[in-house]
Amino acid sequence: GMSILISKRNPSLVAxxxxxxxxxxxxxxxxxxxxxxxxxxxxxxTVAVDSFVKTGHVPSLKEGNSEETVFxxxxxxxxxxxxxxxxxxxxxxxSFVATRPLFxxxxxx
Numbered sequence: 001g002m003s004i005l006i007s008k009r010n011p012s013l014v015a016x017x018x019x020x021x022x023x024x025x026x027x028x029x030x031x032x033x034x035x036x037x038x039x040x041x042x043x044x045x046t047v048a049v050d051s052f053v054k055t056g057h058v059p060s061l062k063e064g065n066s067e068e069t070v071f072x073x074x075x076x077x078x079x080x081x082x083x084x085x086x087x088x089x090x091x092x093x094x095s096f097v098a099t100r101p102l103f104x105x106x107x108x109x
Contacts, residue, residue, distance in 0.1 A: 002020070006020070033065075033066075035065075036061050036062055036065045037061075037065075038061055043068045043069055044064050044065070044068050047059065047064045047067045047068055048064055051064075051067075
């Protein structure tokens, strides 16, 4: 309704469209930032794990939501890594076989 009113009074439709589009994008961004979901996506999981590794504290849903990035370009995606990779931890198969008995009763290595 506001766009119709502005477009009738303003002769420059391109300028009106640009201003209203910017307002729409900003309000949509704020809308996405204000939603608090109790499911984990990649961004929320990364925030939770990073916080836990650094501080030993898992943030609440509201805290995690405020730290989550809305725009995450695919070229900046970094997988969450805790500990070292298998190849870095065990340079040769014999070292893995030697430590395997230590973890027989565990559900992880």
